[in-house]
Amino acid sequence: MSHFSVLVITDQQPDDDALAAILQPWHEYECTGVDDEYVVDVDVTDELVADHAKYGEGKPFDEFVEGWSSAEKRDDGRWYHHTNPNAKWDWWVVGGRWSGLLRLKCGEAPILGRPGVLGSRASDHPLASDQAMMQDIDIDALRNEAREEAVTLWDQVHQVTDGLPAIEEWAALRERVGNIEVARAAYWAQPAVAALKAQFPNSWSLDDEVDATRRTRDEFGQRAADASLNTFAVVKDGSWFERGKMGWWALVSDEKEEGAWTAEFRKLLDGLEPTAWLTVVDCHI
Known part of the structure; x- marks a missing residue:
């Protein structure tokens, strides 16, 4: 349903x-089938009562729930769901769609997992890697490359939009x-x-172009440049941090503002020990 990147x-x-x-605390029991210490009985009675009131159509409560x-x-008369309430993924692979996200310094040997569907990768650069020690990653090269690509896009955007009325934001227009x-x-x-759509016909949402x-x-x-190494989530020291809650079809709820997440992410990276290991994982939910 949805793929998202995680930096371990x-x-x-x-x-x-x-x-x-490391990732096991966030497995989705309904898909993995692993009944471990992370899977518990969650009381969902109140939620089901609300569902019955909305969708029950006159059926007896127990019949509706079944x-x-x-x-x-259970014996206490309440309804329970046997699940992992912290579930984030149903399967994962090193690399995947984000294979090659890391960029190594010259002389280092890349460590690659598996590419995504049809061989999709984040980068085909000869020094692209899915796993590396922090001191072996060429952060400056990644940030400079991202900056150059962005200003090139900015130039292309302003070639076709300068002189035109400012774009009204979707939220304001919708309201x-x-x-x-x-x-x-x-x-x-x-x-x-309209000018951007004509200039960038393969850009589905035009989010970056409008932002420019x-x-x-x-x-x-x-x-x-600051976001060049961003992933959707980070796992460190037994904790899961994320930009938002990923759902089906890549729909995200409770999402942090992009700039705030980027600032947190950069602060985290810049504060890592040189010997810390980074592994890029493609998670599916």
Whole structure:
């Protein structure tokens, strides 16, 4: 349903068994089938009562629940779901769609996991790696490359949008117009948005391109440089940190503002010991 990137930070180089142990607290029991210490009985009675009131259509409560949920009724008369309440993934692989996200310094040997579907990777650079010690990663090269790509995009964007009316943000337009279909049509009909769509026909959302219209060239480039190693989540010292809660079809809820997450991420990286190991993992949920 959804893929997302996770950076696992360890003191020693982890093999697959070590990574499995590190990531295990967040497995989805319904898919992995592993009934371990992370899987518990969660009381979902109140949630089911609300569902019954909304969708029950006159059915007796117990009958509704049996057809609605996998929860089981216990001796105390309440309903429980046997699950891992902290579930984040149903399977994972080193690299995957983000294979090659790390960039090594010259002379270092890349360590690669598996590419994504149809061989998709984050980078095909000869020094691209999925695992490395912090001191062996060429952070400056990654940040400079991201900055150069961003300012090139900024130049292309401003070639077609300079002189056109500023783009009204979707949230503001949606609130002003009301009807979502009318708002959507109005958004894409804005002269600058239409110009960007013509210039970048393969960009589905135009998020980066629209963002470039709102920032200076230097600011846009710096933001890209700061985010060059960002992943959706980080696992370190037995804790999971993430930008938001990933759901099906890559829908994210409770998402941190991108700039705030980037600042946290950069502070974390810059504070790591040179001997810390970084492993990029593609998680699926």
